[in-house]
Amino acid sequence: MTERADSSDRAPLRVAVVGAGWWAVENHLPVFASRPDVEIRAVCRKGAVEAERVAERFGVPIATEDHELLPWDELDAVAVSSPHSFHHTHAMAALDRGLHVLCEKPLAITAADAFEMVRRAADQEVVLLVPHGWQFLPQAVAARDWIRGGRIGRLEHVVAQMASPARGLFSGEEDSIPGAESPPEPSTWVGEDGGYAYGQLSHLYSLVFWLTGLIPADAMGAVSPGPAGSDLYDAFLTTTRQGPLVSVSGGAGVPTSQRHHMEVRVFGAEGAVIVDLERDRIEIVRQDGDDYSFPLMRGAAIYPGTLPVHAFCDLALGYPDAVNHGDPVASALGIAAIEAALLSARTRRAEAVSPAVIEAEAWGLKLD
Template identity: 40%
Template sequence: MTVRLGAIGAGWWATSNHFPIFAAREDVELVGVCGKGPGLAQARETFGFGFATEDADELLAADIDAVVISTPHDLHHRFAAAALDRGLHVLCEKPMTLNAAHAWDLAERAERAGTIFLVPYGWNYKPFTAAAKRILDAGDIGEIQYVLCHMASPTRGLFGSDPTHMLERWSSQTAPDPSTWADPAHGGGYAHGQITHSSALLFWLTGLRAASVTGRVTGPGAAVDLFDAAVVQFDGGALGTVSGAATLADGDKYQLDIRLFGSEGVLMIDVERERVSLSRYDGRREEIPIAPDEGDYECLLPPARFIDLITGSSTENNSDAHVAARSVELIESLLRSAAAGGVDTTVH
């Protein structure tokens, strides 16, 4: 089977990550690309798209099976909804949407369409996180009672516009649009930009869903949040904290720590130090072997898995619409609580 693929969005992430993966596959035909700016024609030529357009409706009306959406955050719902209503498979960049109502709307549309919907969270596809999920699915820590979920990254250049290596990595043609990351009107900030990763990993691993959130954020020197902290009550009674910080030093490895305390034991996942460890109260210990540098973030497998799910060569979607929607509703509630002065906010 050959998957006829269209793309909406041809910016720095699409052209540096997604398009090379799809172009290298013999079972993908790149039919058309939609975008804006002088880089559109270059993207069409570089990756071999059949046509280029600035009209998303034209792209969606083409003879395609699937679409990859890599636009600014606030446009995701519009384009994903239109694609799902046409019965297309959708790979939609993170965060899936900026509010919970839109997120659950896409989940419902995907169910009605019966098509694949995948949000490319790279850590959800790592061998060591898959091993952690097997431990949890086996019930080795019992009922989850407390959760710690923390993320930190050297990303102040994205969210605060400091002249750090995060900005220096890109040329003028491939640099991300600051309005996507540093403008609150378009969903900028650390929560939407990074906690989306850690929370989506948490929800995929555990199956938990936030019930209420009390949150605070700060953004010294920036127009958006750089530091986030939330106390979360989950359905079923588990308590937890979700936090994030944008100001690791340049070149430091990303921190992503998830520690799960259950009725029968504790599971720790640490991507920076590449460690997954189980400690049961009956004395059993288990350490998952992890290859060096496996904890480093990359997003090679999710786009490939998207095609494999369409062709039927895989059935494992580790970041479907329900996982992504639970992340969206947590982040929306965190920001809403913070804006109201840290009041307790009901999620659903």
């Protein structure tokens, strides 16, 4: 967290939350409410009674079901935690008004929409942060520095795997999150815009591209559908412009008593970097034996959901040294890879990533 010694001299950050359901209630709203430099001005979600209940719990003056009825002129920032297919609409409504945006993953369902959001944020000179929490761990930042600083030499190959205790969620079951105060509707995580790839592998792909600076080119994919018809397991292979292959697999079959499985292994000509977040292992191993492993305690790499929300507040308030590790470009590249891989799973042939990637470069966006 950044230094806030001068926080008393700043006007508070005025925030609205769009999609004030399960994850916003469990994670985002408590962070905003805990900070004296943030004011929650409004919440928006489906269900008038539910919206009022959330507003009452967090002392928020305005509750609405319609994002167009938010007090836009009284806001500085918006957190978007609505169902996947609404992320683009809700985020663009805020970005078009020059507001800072925290947008949950997946950033969008298509690369075209994702890169439009990135460009609008750049044009408006506002923060766009995707809360990929693991990217905010200081040890993950160090791993990124190792890779991008050339400590393992020229990159050659990436293997990444993720598995989640979320079979019920991605199977469309009611009450799929035991004990959740505001459980998600089953339709949120299944269907054409749901499934494991968008719902969880968006985390993994963002981490891969954020760590490495690789740019996806083509993708091949295969999926195993669950009871609701959406992908429950995925196996994707992505080529990159720089040459290395990125092999990604994942699924929702971890027992609910267990934590997420999340592992990325990046191989280079001079060594490898291992980011194994299930086993709290982040290390570099080199051909010359100059190895290093962070001495992490058990549980140190459990998903840090609050870190990106605090970082968003710090960035929007202009605190010095605040850093956006929720890089929307890496997240958008992840959407491009997922979109192409899911298309490949249907066509049974390799598919190029969206032209939106090239178009983003054409208007000056640095992808790596």
